[in-house]
Amino acid sequence: xxxxxxxxxxxxxxxxxxxxxxxxxxxxxxxxxxxxxxxxxxxxxxxxxxxxxxxxxxxxxxxxxxxxxxxxxxxxxxxxxxxxxxxxxxxxxxxxxxxxxxxxxxxxxxxxxxxxxxxxxxxxxxxxxxxxxxxxxxxxxxxxxxxxxxxxxxxxxxxxxxxxxxxxxxxxxxxxxxxxxxxxxxxxxxxxxxxxx
Numbered sequence: 001x002x003x004x005x006x007x008x009x010x011x012x013x014x015x016x017x018x019x020x021x022x023x024x025x026x027x028x029x030x031x032x033x034x035x036x037x038x039x040x041x042x043x044x045x046x047x048x049x050x051x052x053x054x055x056x057x058x059x060x061x062x063x064x065x066x067x068x069x070x071x072x073x074x075x076x077x078x079x080x081x082x083x084x085x086x087x088x089x090x091x092x093x094x095x096x097x098x099x100x101x102x103x104x105x106x107x108x109x110x111x112x113x114x115x116x117x118x119x120x121x122x123x124x125x126x127x128x129x130x131x132x133x134x135x136x137x138x139x140x141x142x143x144x145x146x147x148x149x150x151x152x153x154x155x156x157x158x159x160x161x162x163x164x165x166x167x168x169x170x171x172x173x174x175x176x177x178x179x180x181x182x183x184x185x186x187x188x189x190x191x192x193x194x195x196x197x
Contacts, residue, residue, distance in 0.1 A: 001188040004068055006044035011061040015099045019064055025072040025105045026191055028140075029096065030112030031122060032078035035142040038178035039112065040065070040073055043187060050075050060092065062099055071195055072105075080122040100135055107194050109137035110187070115144050115155050115175065119162045131167065138172040140187065145177035 012018045028036050037050035049065060063075040076099065077092045084092070100109060109130060113123055130137045141159070144152040156175050163170055172190065176183030 001192040003044050003188070006046055006049055006065055006067045006073070008049065009064040009066050009072070011063050013061055014095060015062070015102050018062060018099070018103065019072070021072075022105060023066075023071050024107040024195055025064075025074050025103065026107055026194075027074040027076050027100065027109045028112065029076040029109060029126075030078060030140075030142070031080045031114075031120075034078065034112040034114050035178055036075065036078065036112055039140065039142060039176060040075055042176075042178040042181055043184060044073070060088075062095065071107075071191070074099075074106075079126060100130070101133060107136065108191070109135055110140045111137055112140045112142050113159065115141040115152050115159075116146055119159050124162075127163070127171075128166065131171075138174065138190065140183070141173065141175045143177060144175050144182050145179045 009019060010017075028040060030036050037052040040050040041047060041052070044065070044067065050063065060077055062077075065073045065075070067073055076096055079093070079096065100106065111123070111127060111130070127137070127139070139160070141152070141156045147155065152175055156173060160170055160173055174183045174186050174190070176187065
């Protein structure tokens with residue numbers, strides 16, 4: 001898939017404020033600092049489309065970007081950022097879950113996982129919740145450039161294998177690096193496939 005155009009549309013504080021449009025939406029979410037904005041920028045080949053920040057927990061709204069005037073990338077707030085107050089966390093959780101469960105245009109959720117770490121409870125809980133809620137999703141391992149290709153593949157496979165304790169069918173997964181542009185074709189190809197539906 002060739003991305004000719006990608007632009008920011010709107011930031012919304014609730015699912016009710018999201019664009020009144022029927023185009024397919026692909027949401028990106030992960031723990032704070034997992035490299036979400038960098039991945040979105042890499043996919044769209046735009047340096048600062050999504051704002052990257054050295055401070056985790058910066059995205060507090062639902063951000064819509066339209067791609068090729070045909071579909072949306074949706075940048076969701078990160079979850080599990082400990083420095084936020086309980087009230088802020090609760091508000092974000094409600095905003096994220098209502099978007100994911102109520103947004104009919106949502107075609108797929110990409111859950112971002114730092115490939116260097118073992119499976120964390122917070123990621124697992126989120127993934128299990130998506131499965132129980134019958135939300136289509138796939139896993140995107142980020143920061144693959146920080147490991148050798150062999151180690152990255154082994155880590156991703158070990159992570160996925162751990163899901164087998166409760167998952168009969170495993171979700172699709174991608175290994176990516178925003179630095180090295182690894183996985184770009186695969187993720188975009190997957191979006192294209194769903195769009196053709």
